[in-house]
Amino acid sequence: xxxxxFSFVILVFFSGLFxxxxxxxxxxxxxxxxxSDKTKTEVPAPETVLRSFHDxxxxxxxxxxxxxxxxxxxxxxxxxxxxxxxxxxxxQRVLDSMxxxxxxxxxxxxxxxxxxxxxxxxxxxxxxxxxxxKVLDITALGGSVGTDGRIxxxxxxxxxxxxxxxxxxxxxxxxxxxxxxxxxxMEAKFINTGSAYGAxxxxxxxxxxxxxxxxxxxxLLRSLTLATDNHPHTGVMVYEEDGKKIPAAALSTISxxxxxxxxxxxxxxxxxxxxxxxxxxxxxxxxxxxxVVGEWRGREKPEEIITVGGHLDSWDLGEGAHDDGTGCLxxxxxxxxxxxxxxxxxxxxxxxxFMNEENGARGAKEYARxxxxxxxxxxxxxxxxSGGFTPRGFRVQDSTRLEIIQKWLPLFEPYNxxxxxxxxxxxxxxxxxxxxxxxxxxxxxxxxYFDHHHAKTDIxxxxxxxxxxxxxxxxxxxxxxxxxxxxx
Amino acid sequence: xxxxxFSFVILVFFSGLFxxxxxxxxxxxxxxxxxSDKTKTEVPAPETVLRSFHDxxxxxxxxxxxxxxxxxxxxxxxxxxxxxxxxxxxxQRVLDSMxxxxxxxxxxxxxxxxxxxxxxxxxxxxxxxxxxxKVLDITALGGSVGTDGRIxxxxxxxxxxxxxxxxxxxxxxxxxxxxxxxxxxMEAKFINTGSAYGAxxxxxxxxxxxxxxxxxxxxLLRSLTLATDNHPHTGVMVYEEDGKKIPAAALSTISxxxxxxxxxxxxxxxxxxxxxxxxxxxxxxxxxxxxVVGEWRGREKPEEIITVGGHLDSWDLGEGAHDDGTGCLxxxxxxxxxxxxxxxxxxxxxxxxFMNEENGARGAKEYARxxxxxxxxxxxxxxxxSGGFTPRGFRVQDSTRLEIIQKWLPLFEPYNxxxxxxxxxxxxxxxxxxxxxxxxxxxxxxxxYFDHHHAKTDIxxxxxxxxxxxxxxxxxxxxxxxxxxxxx
Numbered sequence: 019x020x021x022x023x024f025s026f027v028i029l030v031f032f033s034g035l036f037x038x039x040x041x042x043x044x045x046x047x048x049x050x051x052x053x054s055d056k057t058k059t060e061v062p063a064p065e066t067v068l069r070s071f072h073d074x075x076x077x078x079x080x081x082x083x084x085x086x087x088x089x090x091x092x093x094x095x096x097x098x099x100x101x102x103x104x105x106x107x108x109x110q111r112v113l114d115s116m117x118x119x120x121x122x123x124x125x126x127x128x129x130x131x132x133x134x135x136x137x138x139x140x141x142x143x144x145x146x147x148x149x150x151x152k153v154l155d156i157t158a159l160g161g162s163v164g165t166d167g168r169i170x171x172x173x174x175x176x177x178x179x180x181x182x183x184x185x186x187x188x189x190x191x192x193x194x195x196x197x198x199x200x201x202x203x204m205e206a207k208f209i210n211t212g213s214a215y216g217a218x219x220x221x222x223x224x225x226x227x228x229x230x231x232x233x234x235x236x237x238l239l240r241s242l243t244l245a246t247d248n249h250p251h252t253g254v255m256v257y258e259e260d261g262k263k264i265p266a267a268a269l270s271t272i273s274x275x276x277x278x279x280x281x282x283x284x285x286x287x288x289x290x291x292x293x294x295x296x297x298x299x300x301x302x303x304x305x306x307x308x309x310v311v312g313e314w315r316g317r318e319k320p321e322e323i324i325t326v327g328g329h330l331d332s333w334d335l336g337e338g339a340h341d342d343g344t345g346c347l348x349x350x351x352x353x354x355x356x357x358x359x360x361x362x363x364x365x366x367x368x369x370x371x372f373m374n375e376e377n378g379a380r381g382a383k384e385y386a387r388x389x390x391x392x393x394x395x396x397x398x399x400x401x402x403x404s405g406g407f408t409p410r411g412f413r414v415q416d417s418t419r420l421e422i423i424q425k426w427l428p429l430f431e432p433y434n435x436x437x438x439x440x441x442x443x444x445x446x447x448x449x450x451x452x453x454x455x456x457x458x459x460x461x462x463x464x465x466x467y468f469d470h471h472h473a474k475t476d477i478x479x480x481x482x483x484x485x486x487x488x489x490x491x492x493x494x495x496x497x498x499x500x501x502x503x504x505x506x
Numbered sequence: 507x508x509x510x511x512f513s514f515v516i517l518v519f520f521s522g523l524f525x526x527x528x529x530x531x532x533x534x535x536x537x538x539x540x541x542s543d544k545t546k547t548e549v550p551a552p553e554t555v556l557r558s559f560h561d562x563x564x565x566x567x568x569x570x571x572x573x574x575x576x577x578x579x580x581x582x583x584x585x586x587x588x589x590x591x592x593x594x595x596x597x598q599r600v601l602d603s604m605x606x607x608x609x610x611x612x613x614x615x616x617x618x619x620x621x622x623x624x625x626x627x628x629x630x631x632x633x634x635x636x637x638x639x640k641v642l643d644i645t646a647l648g649g650s651v652g653t654d655g656r657i658x659x660x661x662x663x664x665x666x667x668x669x670x671x672x673x674x675x676x677x678x679x680x681x682x683x684x685x686x687x688x689x690x691x692m693e694a695k696f697i698n699t700g701s702a703y704g705a706x707x708x709x710x711x712x713x714x715x716x717x718x719x720x721x722x723x724x725x726l727l728r729s730l731t732l733a734t735d736n737h738p739h740t741g742v743m744v745y746e747e748d749g750k751k752i753p754a755a756a757l758s759t760i761s762x763x764x765x766x767x768x769x770x771x772x773x774x775x776x777x778x779x780x781x782x783x784x785x786x787x788x789x790x791x792x793x794x795x796x797x798v799v800g801e802w803r804g805r806e807k808p809e810e811i812i813t814v815g816g817h818l819d820s821w822d823l824g825e826g827a828h829d830d831g832t833g834c835l836x837x838x839x840x841x842x843x844x845x846x847x848x849x850x851x852x853x854x855x856x857x858x859x860f861m862n863e864e865n866g867a868r869g870a871k872e873y874a875r876x877x878x879x880x881x882x883x884x885x886x887x888x889x890x891x892s893g894g895f896t897p898r899g900f901r902v903q904d905s906t907r908l909e910i911i912q913k914w915l916p917l918f919e920p921y922n923x924x925x926x927x928x929x930x931x932x933x934x935x936x937x938x939x940x941x942x943x944x945x946x947x948x949x950x951x952x953x954x955y956f957d958h959h960h961a962k963t964d965i966x967x968x969x970x971x972x973x974x975x976x977x978x979x980x981x982x983x984x985x986x987x988x989x990x991x992x993x994x
Contacts, residue, residue, distance in 0.1 A: 408953050434925070463951060
């Protein structure tokens with residue numbers, strides 16, 4: 019894009035000035051001042067407030083630098099780890115520095131799973147009577163047992179979990195003692211990558227149980243990503259209570275492509291392929307950890323609470339940048355932006371940085387349990403846990419109350435927030451939904467999220483400052499509207 | 507994001523399957539086949555066609571690999587350069603391989619400006635009686651004259667071009683023989699970065715003329731980007747016909763920040779700061795080049811033409827990936843997607859890869875001139891020249907005909923295309939507008955564009971495959987609708 023003639027340049031220049039003057043004209047003259055003539059309940063027009071949030075987020079926000087600290091100075095912070103504790107302490111310091119009405123830690127016992135040092139996967143095949151060895155990119159799934167040293171077995175590919183379901187004993191026999199590799203890829207045709215993930219995440223979460231039932235020795239899947247890359251993507255898996263626990267791991271998509279081709283070729287030649295596999299992960303005793311909470315109490319209805327949050331824990335690969343450092347710092351930024359208003363909103367806004375979303379959601383459950391125990395009235399909860407990319411709108415997890423939020427669409431559209439649709443709120447706020455809390459998820463652009471999801475590339479540098487801050491401003495906008503105007 | 511309980515996993519799994527089955531159910535059974543029973547004019551429902559475009563773009567498109575070749579194997583391709591000629595030949599080969607109705611080159615004489623090898627900028631200041639030297643990141647603006655060796659002069663900062671306007675001779679005197687540095691930054695508060703660019707691009711295009719009028723020796727500006735980075739961003743500048751030609755260059759934003767602070771400090775201490783500057787750029791004689799054209803003729807109204815395009819030239823820094831390799835390969839992909847339909851659209855679709863958008867728009871002017879000379883009926887033109895990021899919608903440069911396009915919004919919304927608003931079409935299609943052609947620009951997400959714009963970071967790796975392909979599918983969708991249903 020370039021303007022190559024004077025007349026056009028002038029056109030653009032003046033239309034730019036016009037746009038800009040509209041922008042500044044929209045800004046309220048005094049929203050950051052302490053004009054004492056104003057009564058406490060004289061609230062500015064919502065258009066003015068939303069513009070102030072976006073202006074203040076895009077210029078001079080500390081949130082990106084805070085995210086940098088969480089990612090680069092602390093780093094990965096799996097539940098139960100030392101880093102998770104450091105993250106709790108850091109975020110408490112950040113909230114403490116903000117002059118909120120209250121800041122506290124909410125204790126919760128969390129699982130403590132560790133990957134261990136050496137993960138190893140090697141293919142041994144016979145090609146033209148020559149032994150062919152190749153190391154593959156692999157990582158254990160969170161919650162998996164280890165292999166107890168290096169195991170070696172034939173590897174067999176199946177297309178999907180359906181191939182392992184309802185087999186007769188005779189049919190199941192061919193998998194006995196083998197390593198099973200489910201080749202199912204994420205479906206590229208979905209426009210929203212979150213839908214593609216939702217359509218196959220059960221392969222990761224439950225696949226090992228299917229494999230164990232047919233007597234397999236271990237379970238592998240193709241990493242859940244749409245990218246062709248050489249770093250495996252981890253994520254939680256859960257064993258059935260009475261089932262056998264076999265090791266479970268993800269191959270990078272490049273390794274999965276290689277292995278799939280090799281197995282097709284071997285099958286044609288009636289040869290078998292062996293795999294050596296070593297995972298040293300283990301589950302240790304539960305550890306005391308915390309949700310980190312900061313509160314800005316409402317001026318008229320402090321007992322009505324709107325929770326806004328993300329999760330503070332992350333997988334041990336990468337730095338937990340998009341998943342979910344961005345959600346945490348965006349939630350803190352919501353408080354900062356709303357604190358800058360001259361008048362407090364009617365209802366209470368509570369920023370909650372949940373612990374242990376990735377492998378247990380213990381923080382989520384504890385927060386809802388305590389809220390219920392205290393008889394708190396949580397009218398709505400907003401979570402950001404889909405990455406810190408340009409916001410597109412909100413997912414509202416209640417088709418009947420969806421229209422309450424949709425009526426504010428004209429306020430959001432100037433900020434390119436066009437989507438207010440039915441959809442999933444978020445894992446951390448989900449337990450609140452059992453008490454009738456309206457659950458809402460921030461919906462950012464989804465195209466890049468699964469490139470980084472649960473992998474070593476989920477680092478600070480993958481987060482774009484403006485995209486991240488626009489997400490925070492979008493969250494502040496909706497949080498404010500609910501806190502000031504309610505959701506009746 | 508992670509699903510941590512079985513019930514939820516199952517919910518997501520089945521809702522995913524549901525979504526997916528909707529997706530595939532929408533696809534027409536035979537749109538890629540050659541079912542000869544069908545009459546030529548039995549066109550499928552638009553919903554079916556648009557779904558097929560998105561499916562075919564997201565799975566198995568050659569466009570990203572073609573973009574890789576254009577960027578990595580050819581690279582930067584400024585008008586008049588050897589690489590520009592290689593790009594013409596490559597794109598002609600690509601179109602030739604597609605079995606189109608016609609492929610041709612349209613000759614056009616283009617400017618030939620070269621940067622030359624050594625660009626150099628160094629600050630010399632006096633700090634505590636010690637000479638302080640610092641090299642700054644600089645690059646000449648396209649079209650600038652060189653410095654004829656190394657020049658040395660005092661550097662003076664002004665906030666904007668307005669500070670140089672309407673000065674008395676006395677006031678102008680302080681700039682005589684100096685190097686002027688305009689510090690004006692892009693305004694971060696704009697939500698769309700293109701608007702921020704539009705509001706200050708005249709500083710780059712016209713600034714040197716302002717500086718020359720007050721007798722300055724050279725003109726510098728802060729690079730037009732919202733990023734804080736250490737690579738300068740170039741772009742066109744244009745001398746006034748009868749004005750003095752002084753060298754013009756852009757500092758990286760990090761260098762501009764440094765220099766601005768230094769000059770503020772020096773001013774307080776009543777000291778001056780000197781700059782050494784060397785630019786070796788020059789304008790050579792015009793060169794014969796080409797627009798590259800491929801055509802898919804309409805089945806019923808072949809005389810009604812819809813042009814879809816991008817520009818094949820790029821700046822000499824980077825690889826011209828987002829600006830505008832993506833627009834070129836997206837336009838070729840539009841043809842490929844529409845060719846896969848069983849039935850040709852009613853009207854003609856012409857893919858045009860324009861030469862010389864960046865510094866002259868000669869290709870654009872020649873295309874419109876020839877179209878007029880031949881009496882061609884160009885009903886609409888669609889350009890992609892705002893980056894290969896996730897598409898958000900379209901800018902329609904005609905407020906009265908805007909609603910014709912807006913009525914198709916419900917067809918586009920499933921693909922997250924929500925914005926169909928009044929806006930700029932594009933520099934390459936602009937000359938067609940003089941004959942009444944409806945001008946439309948693809949509107950991608952704008953947040954990252956100016957990080958890469960006209961800089962060495964505009965490389966293939968900055969383009970995300972799915973975002974780029976979704977843009978191509980969006981363009982195919984609108985092009986098809988106009989070609990099949992007209993714009994009456």
